[in-house]
Amino acid sequence: MPASDAKMLCIHGHFYQPPREDPWLDAILPEGSAAPALHWNERICAESYAPLAWARRLDDRGRIIEIMNCYEHMSFNFGPTLLTWMERQAPDVYDRVLEGDRKSLERLGHGNAIAQIYHHVIMPLATDLDKRAEIAWALADFEARFKRPAEGLWLSEAAVDTRTLDLLAQAGVRFTILAPRQAREVADVGQDNWTPAHEGNLNIREPYLVELPEGRSIAVYFYDGPLSQAVAFEGLLRHGDMFWGRLSGMAGQNNGQGLLALATDGETYGHHFKFGEMALAFALSQARAGVDGVSLTNYAAYLAQNPPRRRARIHENSSWSCAHGVERWRSDCGCATEHKPGWNQRWRGPLRDGLNAVKARLDAHYLQLGAKLFVNPEEALVSYGRVLSGLESAQAYAAANMRPKLKADDQRVAWRLLTMQKWALSSFASCAWFFDDLGRIEPLNALTFALRAMQLASRTGLEDLEPLLLSHIGQASSNDPALGDGNDLWNHEVRPRRESPETILAQALLRLWAEGRLPAPGAAAQADWPGLSVTVRAEKPDAQGRRTGTASIAWARESGADEHAWAWEQPAGGDPFAGCVLVDEKTGRGARCVPAAYLPWGKRQALALSWVRRVEAEAWEQEIRESRLGAHLFLPYREAQTTQTGSECWDRLWSPLVWQWVTGEVTASRDFLDYLRQNGRGHPERELLARRVGQAVARLLEGDAPDCRAVGQILERAASVGLEPDLRQAQNFYWEHLRHEPGLCSAGEALGFAPA
Known part of the structure; x- marks a missing residue:
């Protein structure tokens, strides 16, 4: 527990992505604007959510001295729909989020995580039934994930009205967080000395009691607006020491009394500002160590020790991101992200x-x-x-x-x-x-x-x-x-x-084909999405040479399945999207689907991705098999020779040749290594190979008996040809599982860690 005279600090991150799932498949489809990532959830996870889970702290030589789980030391909320995706697709990051809350609960008696409105709807604009559902669903989701009831809840865009606060209180929520401009007036508890409040005179260092109908109440925190603005928009995260200096200085104001709390979009750390998670980790480490008398807490822990001494009344229908209340979500109020000339938001x-x-x-x-x-x-x-x-x-x-x-x-x-x-x-x-x-x-x-x-x-x-x-x-x-x-x-x-039986079956058949799993006559295969499952049964081709069969479409959380017959006219020209799937044509209610015309871009792109991933994986396996001979067939240079004869062919195999050398499958001459090093500069496959080698290193560490000798050899050989493997996964595993076992694995310095 912090000392009684400590200056208390709470840094809150609001982590949210809108629902992106296709509402039939219940899966997120490719989003072109996020490329090369699959979609924005994946991209922002790689840029923010994962780096915060394993934030690097470096010494003055760039070596790792700590990998911090920032979720263990910051207050946070994650949107339920975002966590649903993360649990399925980024389970390692998801586990660190849960671990952060669990460890903070052990340390402070109250967890860092708070709940969030389920679909991030603007609550003052919702019906009463929708408000109740959004709150109840959010609290159920939180309890299922964090194994405890939520003490606090983040309101979408901090949009608030008294009815919403009352429903939160009825549901057992103890507090929420608002912007300082949302306070209308304040008074002492038990007194009627109400005075107007605004950002300039509001004491944001303490929680306030908002009184509600029928004797209910809820606590409200008002975060530090200027400080939060500086973090989110003014580049305060460019340097960790600059960030810490601002936090420490502001924590010392007001004689160090009360709670200094800031709140921003969590994506600020790493997505909006690259390496922002490192600045945050530095600041958190300083506060964790009690530097300048500052100590970390979270909203729930602080509230338990400091019940409200003052009351507040809110501005009804106000929010943190619209100066006009909640008009941003229903009118052309003037609030926008870019303010392009001639544009309006009358839509x-x-x-x-x-x-x-x-x-x-x-x-x-x-x-x-x-x-x-x-x-x-x-x-x-x-x-x-x-x-x-x-x-x-x-x-x-x-x-x-x-x-x-x-x-x-x-x-x-x-x-x-x-x-x-x-x-x-x-x-x-x-x-x-x-x-x-x-x-x-x-x-x-x-x-x-x-x-x-x-x-x-x-x-x-x-x-x-x-x-x-x-x-x-x-x-x-x-x-x-x-x-x-x-x-x-x-x-x-x-x-x-909009999906129909023919579009669903077209996707199922094309996906099975793309993945190399299309069933032979008499066999069956299954194409699964979170929202539905399609079982495809193949029969003999018909008189026209078309593939035929039957299929069952089963929807998640629905009993039974829809049965259909299908026939697939595959194109002669080779374009898979030019084919035609016919459904129930013999029943008199047949329908046809030409995928190129009927399927939207995202669904065709998902199918194309299934194909290219399979083909690329198969091609890679073949290339590394064939390239085992490469080092032996790469003959030494003759006088005045500076590159290999037929270098355009050798260059095509650069990636598997490097793989064979780095993983220790072959020996190599100096000319061979020089060629790999020189031709690797700017090679289009360099980044992909760096990831592959990094994954190989991680596998060596994650086995039952970590092979640190092999790790050292891979890293030494990679350096000899100028390749820098992506070691994040290996470093994360080493830090969590092997750093306290020097006799088991001595690869720490090779992986980039400072000597213990």
């Missing part, structure tokens, strides 16, 4: 109105039909987050919330209604309105979620709501004349994303 109103109109019809449909299926439709929706989080099984949920003795078809309708509501809520994620244009990926994703929700509503008996939505978004226009209005974007970008 925000029609988008909000259209999604609100659709959601109102979906809610009415849910409540009317749900009354026949659920014991209490509203409570069933609020409780559904326990299924999404895994706190409760589908069977237990159905037993508690669905009417007894429902037929299987009725249960299927009930699950579809819940999925409908999930995607409808996703459409209100704040990013759809935050940026500058209707044609960006975020508004288009919001409309895609609405499309999926409307499709599910139609499948459960509601009329087509597309005309209703189009009547609103047709009034919205992109700032890019080439993109047109909302209806143009709907027709060209959104509606083509």
Whole structure:
């Protein structure tokens, strides 16, 4: 525990990405703007979330003296939908996030993690039912992951109204965090000495009590606005000592009393500012060591020791990122990210109105039909987050919330209604309105979620709501004349994303083909996505020579499966996307899909990626097999020779030749090594090979018996040809598991660590 006279510091990171999943596959598709990464979640994870989990602290010679898990020493919240992706696709980073909270709980008695509104909706603009669902789902998700109830909760964009605070208090949340400009007036507890508050006179060093209806209350922290601004936008993270100097100096103000707290987007560290995580790690290490009398804490721990002495009233419908309250998410208020000449955000109103109109019809449909299926439709929706989080099984949920003795078809309708509501809520994620244009990926994703929700509503008996939505978004226009209005974007970008049996089967067949798993006649294979599973059974080709078979489409959290017959006309010209999949053509309700025309770019790109990854992996395996002979066939240079005869062919094999040398498979002459070193400068495969060699080093360390001799040899040989392996994975493992075992592995200095 910190000393009683310590200057208390809390650094909070708000980690969030909007829902990016395709609402049929429930998987994130490629996003071209994030290339070469697959999508923005993957890219930002590599640039921020992972570096924060293993932040390097270096000595003056650039050697590693510590790898810090920043999540252990900073306050943070992660969006539930982001953590869902991270758990599936970056489990090592996910584990470090959980570990950071667990260790802070052990150290402080209160964990660093707090919850976050589930879909990052702007709460003052949400209906009461949606507010309840978003809070309940968020708290269920938090409890499932962190194995404890959440003490605090981050409001999307810090957007707040009294009703939202009251619902938080009813749910057991003890505190939230707001910007200082959101305080309207303050008074002492037990006194009526209310005085107007603003950023210039508000004491941000203490928590405040916000009194709520029926005797409830919640604590509110107001973060340091200027300091947070400097971190997020003014380059304070360029140097760790500069960052620490500002923190230490400000912690000493006010006679060192109270809590110095700052809050920024977590992506500030590493994504917005490269190596920002290193500056943060330096500052955290200084505070951890008590330098300048500063000590680290988190909001929950500080609140436990310092209950509010003052009360606050908030500005209703205010936020941290809009000077006009919450207008950024429903009107052309002037807030924007780039302020391009001639641009406006008048599209925000029609988008909000259209999604609100659709959601109102979906809610009415849910409540009317749900009354026949659920014991209490509203409570069933609020409780559904326990299924999404895994706190409760589908069977237990159905037993508690669905009417007894429902037929299987009725249960299927009930699950579809819940999925409908999930995607409808996703459409209100704040990013759809935050940026500058209707044609960006975020508004288009919001409309895609609405499309999926409307499709599910139609499948459960509601009329087509597309005309209703189009009547609103047709009034919205992109700032890019080439993109047109909302209806143009709907027709060209959104509606083509809608799945049908033929598009799903086309993707399943093409994916199995791309991965080399297409079943032979009489066999079966399965293509899985988080949201659905397709079992493809192949039969003999028909009289026209087409591949044929049957398939089952099973949706997540739905009982039963949809059965279809298929025939695949593969193109003669070789373009896989030019083929045609026909579904149920013999039943009289057949439909066809020409993937190039029917599948949107993201889905075709995902299929192309499946193919290129398989082919590249197979080509690499063949290249390293063949290149074993290369070192022996690379003859010494003759007089005045400076490169190898036929160097263009040798250069084509540079990567596998280096691999064979570095991994110790071959011996080599000086001319051979000189050639590899010279031709490796600027080689297009250099970065990929550095990752491959780094992974090989990590595998040597991660085995039951770490082979440090082989690690040293690989690194020595890599240096001899000028290759710098990507050692982050190996360094992380060494730091966590081997640094205290010098007799087991002595590779620390070779891996870049300072001597112990």
